[in-house]
Structure formats: C-alpha cells, structure tokens
Amino acid sequence: MRAPSPAPRAWTTDAVLVAASLTDVWIHDVGPRHPQELAAALLAAGALALRRGLPLPTFLLTLPTALFTDAVFATLVALYTLASRTHHRVPLAVCALGFTVCDLTWWSWPSPEFTDLDDRQALIPLSYSVAQATAPLFLGQLVQARRELSLRLVEVSEAREHERLLIAQSVLAKERAQLAREMHDAVSHQVSLMAVRAGALQVGSRDAEAKEAAATIRLLSVQTLDELRHMVGVLRASGSRPTELTPQPSLADLDRLVAGSGIDTDLRTDLPGDLAPPVQRAVYRTVQEALTNIRKHAPGATATIRVRQRDGTLRATVTNTAPSRPALSLPGAHHGLIGLRQRAELLGGTVTSGHLRDGGYELRLELPLDGAP
Structure with missing residues (x-):
C-alpha cells in the first residue's frame, strides 16, 4: 500500500x-x-x-x-x-x-x-489570555526548531557519508598505487628476465625444439610485459575515468592464441563477425584459461576447440585428452574458473567443466546471443 x-x-x-x-x-x-x-x-x-x-x-x-x-x-x-x-x-x-x-x-x-490590575479577580482573564497567546507561540517555535534540527541532522549525515566515501577512495588510491609499484618493481622485472633468458636460449641452442620453445616463451613474456605496463598505468591513474585494462582481445586473436600455446590443437569456429565485444572477450578468455590449464595439468595432451552458434546460443567447448606426462607442480590460486563463471553470468550464460571418461577434461561456455550487450 x-x-x-x-x-x-x-x-x-x-x-x-x-x-x-x-x-x-x-x-x-x-x-x-x-x-x-x-x-x-x-x-x-x-x-x-x-x-x-x-x-x-x-x-x-x-x-x-x-x-x-x-x-x-x-x-x-x-x-x-x-x-x-x-x-x-x-x-x-x-x-x-x-x-x-x-x-x-x-x-x-x-x-x-x-483590566484593573489592582483587582485580583481581574487578573484571571489577563492570565488566561496571555496563556492562550503564548501556548501556540511556543509550540510553533518548538516545531520549527525540531524541523530545522531534522534538516541539520540529514545534512550532517550526508556530509559524513561523503567524507567516508572520500576516505575510502583515498585508501583505494593508495592501495592501487602500492600495487602498481609492486607490479612494476617485482613482477615486471622477473618477466623481463624471463624474456631475456628465453631470447638467449633461442639464440644459443642448437636443438630445434628448444629454439621453438624458447621463442614461444619469449613471445609470451613480451606480451605479458605489455599487459603489465598497461595495467600499471591504469592502477596509477586511480582518479581518472575508467579505461580498458588492455587492448581487449577478440575472436580474430584466437588463432594467434592457439599458435602460441605450444599445444597440439584443433580449432574450428563457426561464428559471425559482428558479435558484441563482451561476447568475443568471453570466448577468448575461456579458451585462454582452458589452454593454460592444459599446459599446467595435462602435459602432452592434445586439445579440441569448437566454437559455434545454434538456435540463438553460442557454445564454446574445449576438450583435451589425458596427459601423456606427469603434471608439473605449479603455483595457482584456482580463481580462473571462478572468474570465467562470473563473466558468463554477467552475460546471462553459464560455464561448466568436468572430467571425461577417457581421462580428459572438458570446459564448456554457453551464452545467449539474443540478449547479449
């Protein structure tokens, strides 16, 4: 009501x-x-x-x-x-x-x-009249003071809320600046060393496979450095308008991603070229995360990537065979799949994953194209 x-x-x-x-x-x-x-x-x-x-x-x-x-x-x-x-x-x-x-x-x-003030009986009408006049006067002033006090309390509350927001933004800006320094001083330095060492291995090695692996490592290191530099710039510009973290990938970059993964992959896509950028990024990140997990947890496995559109729904499936070599113990926060699911939910879709009977693994992305932004 x-x-x-x-x-x-x-x-x-x-x-x-x-x-x-x-x-x-x-x-x-x-x-x-x-x-x-x-x-x-x-x-x-x-x-x-x-x-x-x-x-x-x-x-x-x-x-x-x-x-x-x-x-x-x-x-x-x-x-x-x-x-x-x-x-x-x-x-x-x-x-x-x-x-x-x-x-x-x-x-x-x-x-x-x-009224004759010498007559006490005559003071009764005077007292009654004065009381009648002062009662609404004081009551009105009291209501006015209460109303103004309520307005002042609202103003003070809004001012405190604004002050808390400014403090939170200041703390966030400091944290972003500290994170940018850490990324620049530590992570970027280590990735740079990886690129230099990979370049030296590419030049000095006589083994063709080692040269190819070193070239791939060097290429990925250079790309990672470019993304880190852009991210550092975004973190330092905490007071500016929001910007894209990197030049965002699209479906046109899938071939390059697969070629640089070092995995024997069969890629087949059947999609129109006018898909919304968020949808293209979701597909790219899903394939990227799947290939990363294959390198970590299924060395020597082959991968199959299928991206197609049917009945207004986009389906991207990445499957891999069972690993042919023992997996290496590599650090990870296990947040990749969580991030993919959150990205898909924002677009109204789903991400599912699970082991296959033959020892392989499958990662599936489904997005509705009708309501995609």
Missing part, C-alpha cells in the same frame, strides 16, 4: 482544522442573531485554508473573531502556523500581544474596559 503524498495530507489537515473551527463556532453559539460575530467567525474558519502559503495574512483575518466572539480556535491555529514558519521574534510578539488585547476586549464587549 502506497503512502499518501504530502499534498493530499496537507489538504486533509487543513480540511480537518476548518471543520474544527466551524465546530468551535457552533459550540460557542455564534448564530444569525449576531451577524457581525458570525461573519468574523466564518471568515476566520475559511482563512485557515490559506495558512500554509500566507501565515501572517491568515492570522490577521482570524483576529476579528477573537475580538467579537469566544470562538478563538481559528486564531490560535493561525498564530501557531505563523510561529512555526517565521524566525522573526518581534512580529510574533506583536501578534501575540494583539491576540491578548482582542481576547481581553471581548470579556467586556460591547463596552470594553481594560
């Missing part, structure tokens, strides 16, 4: 106050026998509809009913509204004094005589 909007609530409140003011007129028996009093009372009741936009004129329109009648509900409401919407104390005091004088005058109407 939806909450009522502020405007209908305001109109409802005003209607209730007008009805209460008319009831006050009826209770105090202000009738047609006294047309002057009835006109003042009805004018005061109707003026309450203007109290939100014109609080001071509304109070002035309700003041005659305090002078001619005892039906002062409308005047008190108007005084409260004025007190809750103005910061000027002097006009408020003048209005309260005006209500007090009009109310005291009514006690002796139609021959008004101001």
Whole structure:
C-alpha cells in the first residue's frame, strides 16, 4: 500500500482544522442573531485554508473573531502556523500581544474596559489570555526548531557519508598505487628476465625444439610485459575515468592464441563477425584459461576447440585428452574458473567443466546471443 503524498495530507489537515473551527463556532453559539460575530467567525474558519502559503495574512483575518466572539480556535491555529514558519521574534510578539488585547476586549464587549490590575479577580482573564497567546507561540517555535534540527541532522549525515566515501577512495588510491609499484618493481622485472633468458636460449641452442620453445616463451613474456605496463598505468591513474585494462582481445586473436600455446590443437569456429565485444572477450578468455590449464595439468595432451552458434546460443567447448606426462607442480590460486563463471553470468550464460571418461577434461561456455550487450 502506497503512502499518501504530502499534498493530499496537507489538504486533509487543513480540511480537518476548518471543520474544527466551524465546530468551535457552533459550540460557542455564534448564530444569525449576531451577524457581525458570525461573519468574523466564518471568515476566520475559511482563512485557515490559506495558512500554509500566507501565515501572517491568515492570522490577521482570524483576529476579528477573537475580538467579537469566544470562538478563538481559528486564531490560535493561525498564530501557531505563523510561529512555526517565521524566525522573526518581534512580529510574533506583536501578534501575540494583539491576540491578548482582542481576547481581553471581548470579556467586556460591547463596552470594553481594560483590566484593573489592582483587582485580583481581574487578573484571571489577563492570565488566561496571555496563556492562550503564548501556548501556540511556543509550540510553533518548538516545531520549527525540531524541523530545522531534522534538516541539520540529514545534512550532517550526508556530509559524513561523503567524507567516508572520500576516505575510502583515498585508501583505494593508495592501495592501487602500492600495487602498481609492486607490479612494476617485482613482477615486471622477473618477466623481463624471463624474456631475456628465453631470447638467449633461442639464440644459443642448437636443438630445434628448444629454439621453438624458447621463442614461444619469449613471445609470451613480451606480451605479458605489455599487459603489465598497461595495467600499471591504469592502477596509477586511480582518479581518472575508467579505461580498458588492455587492448581487449577478440575472436580474430584466437588463432594467434592457439599458435602460441605450444599445444597440439584443433580449432574450428563457426561464428559471425559482428558479435558484441563482451561476447568475443568471453570466448577468448575461456579458451585462454582452458589452454593454460592444459599446459599446467595435462602435459602432452592434445586439445579440441569448437566454437559455434545454434538456435540463438553460442557454445564454446574445449576438450583435451589425458596427459601423456606427469603434471608439473605449479603455483595457482584456482580463481580462473571462478572468474570465467562470473563473466558468463554477467552475460546471462553459464560455464561448466568436468572430467571425461577417457581421462580428459572438458570446459564448456554457453551464452545467449539474443540478449547479449
């Protein structure tokens, strides 16, 4: 159930106050026998509809009913509204004094005589009138202070939230800068050494297979260095607009990826060339991760890669045979498949993997092409 909007609530409140003011007129028996009093009372009741936009004129329109009648509900409401919407104390005091004088005058109407302060009994109307004037005045000021305090609390809360966001961004920028330094000083240096050693092995070795392996290592090292340099630049530019981490690969790069993997691979693709870049990157990263895992965990195995489109769904499958040599113990965080699944889920697809009966392994990516971004 939806909450009522502020405007209908305001109109409802005003209607209730007008009805209460008319009831006050009826209770105090202000009738047609006294047309002057009835006109003042009805004018005061109707003026309450203007109290939100014109609080001071509304109070002035309700003041005659305090002078001619005892039906002062409308005047008190108007005084409260004025007190809750103005910061000027002097006009408020003048209005309260005006209500007090009009109310005291009514006690002796139609021959008004101001109260004799020497008569204690005469102080009762004065005290009653002053209390009636000050009660809505203080209540209105209290409501105004509460409203302003609520606004200040909201502003303070927003300022603190903004400050926490700035602190978090500052901490993140420092962490990114530290990570960039570590990548530049440690990882890039080690990959550079790998490229240099591989180049030396390529030149100095007489074995054709060793030369080919060294050339592949050197090529992969150079590509890794290029990606690291770009990533370091992105990490250091923490305050700039988001950029791509690397020149993003596409399906056109699959042949080069397979050729540089060092694995005997049968690659077959049947896809249109106008696929969305996120879909092409998902296929490329899936094949890349599969080939990396084959090198790690299934040395000597052969691979089969099939990428095709059927019935609005893209399917990329990478299978490998059982390893022909013992697997090397290589470090790994086991986050590759998790990252592939997350990437596929963002595109509305799935990634599944599992062992085959012949000792091989299969990695399958399925993406819907209809809703792909």
